[in-house]
Amino acid sequence: MKGKGKRKRRQLRPGVFPKIYGLGTPVLFFDDIYTVVPATSKSHVQIQDKTICLKVDWHDSEAVKQEVLKLLRLALTAKIHERVMVYSNYYNVSYGTIRIKNIRSRWGSCSSLGNLNFNLQLAGASDTIIDYIVVHEICHLLHLNHSPEFWKTVEKTIPDWRIHRKWLRENGHLLNLDYQFHK
Numbered sequence: 502m503k504g505k506g507k508r509k510r511r512q513l514r515p516g517v518f519p520k521i522y523g524l525g526t527p528v529l530f531f532d533d534i535y536t537v538v539p540a541t542s543k544s545h546v547q548i549q550d551k552t553i554c555l556k557v558d559w560h561d562s563e564a565v566k567q568e569v570l571k572l573l574r575l576a577l578t579a580k581i582h583e584r585v586m587v588y589s590n591y592y593n594v595s596y597g598t599i600r601i602k603n604i605r606s607r608w609g610s611c612s613s614l615g616n617l618n619f620n621l622q623l624a625g626a627s628d629t630i631i632d633y634i635v636v637h638e639i640c641h642l643l644h645l646n647h648s649p650e651f652w653k654t655v656e657k658t659i660p661d662w663r664i665h666r667k668w669l670r671e672n673g674h675l676l677n678l679d680y681q682f683h684k
């Protein structure tokens with residue numbers, strides 16, 4: 502269901518708050534903290550020098566958020582395409598369509614048709630974490646399961662996959678674009 506305004510209000514756990522976007526908001530981008538600032542005639546609308554430069558109505562937090570997400574999506578799409586190219590060559594597999602989605606539950610998925618989906622929240626992750634997820638989904642083109650053979654295939658290019666999987670389990674919530682977490 503996609504009905505606007507009909508979404509049920511979710512009861513948030515203690516310590517979880519909706520992330521409010523505005524002037525000066527810190528945003529995690531490729532494992533570094535960037536700040537949301539106004540674009541100027543020189544800086545344009547773009548991500549550069551640890552800033553995310555926007556032309557937007559600064560009173561409209563949702564509009565600011567959508568503009569931030571648009572730039573993150575562009576940057577992540579470019580990176581994911583590049584990494585999928587590298588690793589699909591290595592594993593000698595072909596794939597379908599690549600999609601970037603802002604979802605809560607999974608970092609990536611691979612359909613039986615060979616389409617690859619990646620979570621927009623990876624825009625905040627390090628290159629090593631992104632590579633792990635890309636390789637994980639590409640290896641699902643060869644093994645549609647998490648069998649020992651699957652992990653052996655992952656291990657050919659990501660020997661430290663256990664560390665990355667653990668990092669995501671313990672810290673993945675820090676990449677969330679919709680909520681922030683306080684003790």
Ligand SMILES: [Zn+2]
Nearest residue numbers: 637641646647
């Ligand atoms: Zn998997």
